[in-house]
Amino acid sequence: MTSNSTGRFLPALRDSDAWHKFKGSPLTIGAAIIALLMISSALLSPLIAPHDPFDPRAIDLMNSLIPPAWHEDGQSSFLLGTDDQGRDLLSAILYGTRTSIIVGFVSVGAAVLLGLVAGLLAGYLGGFIDGFIMRVVDIQMTFPSIMVALLIDGISRSLLPREQHDQLALVVIILALSLSIWPQVARTVRASTMVEKNREYVQAARVIGRPAGIIMVKHILPNVMGPVLVIATINFGVAILGEATLSFLGVGIPASEPSLGTLIRIGNNFLFSGERWIVLYPGLTLALLVLAINLLGDWLRDVLDPKLR
Template sequence: MSKDDTTIPPRPRSWAYRAWDSDVAYSFRTSPVAMLAGLVAVIIIAMAALAPWLAPFNPYDPSQLNLMDGFTPPMEPNAFTGNTYWLGTDNQGRDVFSTILYGARISLFVGFSAVLFAMVLGITLGLIAGYRGGWVDSLLMRVADVQLSFPSILIALLIFGVARGFIPPAYRETMAIWVLIVAIGLSDWVQYARVVRGATMVEKGKEYVQAARVIGAHPIKILVRHILPNVMGPVLVIATIGLALAIIAEATLSFLGVGVPPTQPSLGTLIRIGQQYLFSGEWWILLFPSITLLALALAVNLLGDWLRDALNPRLR
């Protein structure tokens, strides 16, 4: 080879190519169940996000409602107005398809926000308990053990009721969604904290953490830059499955009448409304919101199961 010959270095791969060529992406592409669940979840989330543009009507705008359209069966013209609706109407004449889109929007917002709040709180407390140890670890874990002895839905009901007691009556409806997010988040932080605590106790004894301590790195820097990235795998799996549980918890609380206000009904509120008219023959008011909630929760659960297997090195 002459001196004039130069070797062209290989072109670096983009992050998109590396992500597509990763083991997790390959596992997703080769799993029909994961792909179908992902497609269903993406469709529901996209339709809920685009509800103002996709919904034929705004079910919360009184000017667009006609009580004469109430209890119209799906794809059948109303006897009084002659209007036809894809999925029928409810007792107030609201288009069920539109209410599902707007209701799923609220359910997803509450679910994502509650999971994010529980994840941040649980990760923070788990890192502190695992790294500090001693009485701090014992205190946090005893609180977690006490909370685990009660069903999470009862914890959420208790927190929701106590929080509403401190809110002035004039602000209860406007703050109801945020109170619901805090209630569900506080009832689900324990599982994140316990997993992160265990992983932190393992990681803090490894050489890279000891080296960071020797050079005088601050404990917060060690936790955030060194330990946290190595404990996020199990947390992502818990968060994915926890999203489905948070959506179901929100639907349960709304079904019991202690969730979002009736002026902004979620899927749980729609199911509660439909249940009142099930035995009088208006089955569609209950059926279609229930199918939407079932499909969303099942799709997210299946994605969580796939992610758990994909991130498990023993199954590769």
């Protein structure tokens, strides 16, 4: 982008309806700041974490169950305390948040890609292809997303050796979450495509002989991305919660690979023994991250949904 185009873009952004709604909502601004801080600190966890909580050489069992630094028995080197294995809880939360964010981002990205392809084909081509894709979507949407994820995880456990399953646990949970999210994207894209394909610009593209693939990608796709962005943002938080739920149930990310779900599962064992910080701070991190993402999703919906303007 040239300097002239950049100069034109920034004023246009400042004058846009989206920017006015954003700066006029302190709640949205706060959510954006919190989400940015949490995501950036998580992605930079190898650089900013005070300890490597998953390096066996750096773990000392003599440091187990140390309370947060502001407690009477706390230590300044462990700001949020330690868990039962002597791992620094702040570092574990940073690393665990990074894993949860990666799982959410990749699973939503794969679901959006699959849903876009299926929705465009169903909405534009219609007929047998539309009927077949929509029946697959209807069948899958009758099952709760957690059930779909548990089913895929169970199949992978029965087909793969335990060691190999643990190595591929991240891939398995991303696949499971993607397959539970894509039907929503496909139905939304199909509905928008059926509206767009009857508009004049699509009819003109057909008249001049443009192939169906070019019409779908270059003409229809940009006009159906608004609702997809809203769905993707909301389901980003849903995917993070889904990963945490599966890991809490013991069928997601293994304990050797940190995530917010595994940290909450470990901390739950000490909930009634007095060491509440082990489950409290990972739980608050998960709740705050998902809340910030959902608030940003609501702002996107208000901006991109013409019915709410």
